[in-house]
Amino acid sequence: MIPVQGYVGQSVAVLGLGRSGRATAAALRAGGADVVVWDDSVPARDLAAQDGFEIRDLTKAGAFDGVAKLVVSPGIPHLYPRPNPVIAAAWDAGVSVDNDIGLFFQSFATPEWDGFDVAPWIVAVTGSNGKSTTSALIHHILVENGRPAQLAGNIGRGVLDIDPAHDGEIVVLELSSYQTDLARALTPDIAVFTNLSPDHLDRHAGLGGYFAAKRRLFAEGGPDRAIIGVDEPEGCYLANQLGEGANDDRVIRISSGRKLSQGWCVFARKGFLSEVRKGRQVGSIDLREIAGLPGAHNHQNACAAYAVCRSLGLGPKGIEAAMRSYPGLPHRSQLIKEHNGVRYVNDSKATNVDSASKALQAFTNIRWICGGLQKEGGLDAVIPHLGNVAKAYVIGREATEFARQLDGVDAAICGTMAAAVAQAAKDALPGDVVLLAPAAASFDQYDSFERRGDDFIACVEAETM
Structure with missing residues (x-):
């Protein structure tokens, strides 16, 4: 742990109690700060209370009285699309706002x-x-x-x-x-x-x-x-x-x-x-x-x-x-296995069209599993890179709309990962690559790109046993 310096005896508030928020609260306490914490999640607050942290509802009037600094977890918007109300309250109270990265460098x-x-x-x-x-x-x-x-x-x-x-x-x-x-x-x-x-x-x-x-x-x-x-x-x-x-x-x-x-x-x-x-x-x-x-x-x-x-x-x-000797990272152009001459590659981290385009340029004869929660801008940027795609297998709640944008590509609307992997494996020929590179976020069906990639791996294993 890196004890946070500069706040001995001062009150510091932590907003958000995920991985970074919990570590930040512990590091502030180790450095001598008096730490108060808040999260909208009741289970997160209960865990912090079990660790001995004071729970303070930072949404209430006067919550920042005597507070020297507010430390915000990275997932919480501080300015756009609109300021978080707790952060806006800190501004109004004249309390400086920082995050764990700033505290680390300090x-x-x-x-x-x-x-x-x-x-x-x-x-x-x-x-x-x-x-x-x-x-x-x-x-x-x-x-x-x-x-x-x-x-x-x-x-x-x-x-x-x-x-x-x-x-x-x-x-x-x-x-x-x-x-x-x-x-x-x-x-x-x-x-x-x-x-x-x-x-x-x-x-x-x-x-x-x-x-x-x-x-x-x-x-x-x-x-x-x-x-x-x-x-x-x-x-x-x-x-x-x-x-x-x-x-x-x-x-x-x-x-x-x-x-x-x-x-x-x-x-x-x-x-x-x-x-x-x-x-x-x-x-x-x-x-x-x-x-x-x-x-x-x-x-x-x-x-x-x-x-x-x-x-x-x-x-x-x-x-x-x-x-x-570098093994690569999970969910990033990760070769899962080769079966009957077909390679299965997990690039679930390709959550936007640019990263998916790069994945599509890295392979040929692609059976492309794509779809999910689309990001702003649509799919126009990926269209020029579809030349290596033999067929697309579209997942997600908006699979029909996603497939409609893949102009000139043979696309099967599958909905689920299991259906997409099963159909892609059935269609694939020796030399093909079954590639998960969604060009979309995972949150319509999964809580993270890691969970989506893990589901792909499990489906591949089930289809190729």
Whole structure:
């Protein structure tokens, strides 16, 4: 646990008692704060009461009397589409609002660091797609090369739930826009921006607000090194803003699909990763046979992880060897099994059209299981990438409307995962890929993309026994 510094004897309120909220309350108490908590869920409040926390209804008048700070869980909207009433009440009471990420950056460094030979590092990864894979891959490479490391944030453990830093340790954080948008302190040593595509637009009042939330990771404190995906205009803009000329090594540009030549850059083309510094290639990796990193979208993740690890002093050969042993993450281009010449791939994390499009480009002869709760913008962006789809099998409560938008694709309206997997398995021929890449959120039928992916796995196992 990271005890939160700066609030000894002060009253701090925590709103939201999910994983991060509970960890935040415990870390505040460990740091000497007087903690009061609230959640709309009665069971969540009961659990907090069992842990000895004072339950205070923060929706009531006067709830913020004597409170120094309100700490908000990331899933709670603070501004758009409308401010949460508790947060608005904190504003009216003059109480500062923060989240666990801000408290972490404020509290991670301690006087004990003065005795370390090598100060700990923080690597923070954000972007629309690939954050989890990039963060996990960085962590895997570091551990495989004997570097002490922890993985936290939007993946793994909550940021305040990790262990205090050791000499030379590297903490890798995956940070979502919900987390970067509100944090009052953001000071990583290395910051990564993978890419940008429309997502969470209601939460950020459009694409500009969404990008602004990501950009805060680079603007609030200024990392020592920024690794920026430049395959979208926003990334090009950000790299330009952060660097002083093409040869400023504080910025490493990365790309999947096009050759780069400015300063220090890492790019992947036709399955080969190249590192270029001052116009000379200084490293390369053949990514095509790395099973845990299929497709161009994963090659971008590989470029980002490679750039981070090179910034931390690792050599190309050590990075390559670790990449080859990387197992991949569940629900992200996860090969479940091969049966009768047919591969079954779980990419349940493809919850928007951009991530689904990337999955569709990674395979051929696809039996595509798709559908769910559509996000703003419809399916227009996925249409140009349907050339590899032999047939679509549509699930979800709005399966008929979803299928109607798949112009020119043979689509079966299945409704349930079991029906979709059964029909896809029946239709599939040797060499085909049955791919779950929904291009939609899961919440019409499941409480998370993980549950949806687990259901796919179970259905595949039942059909291929």
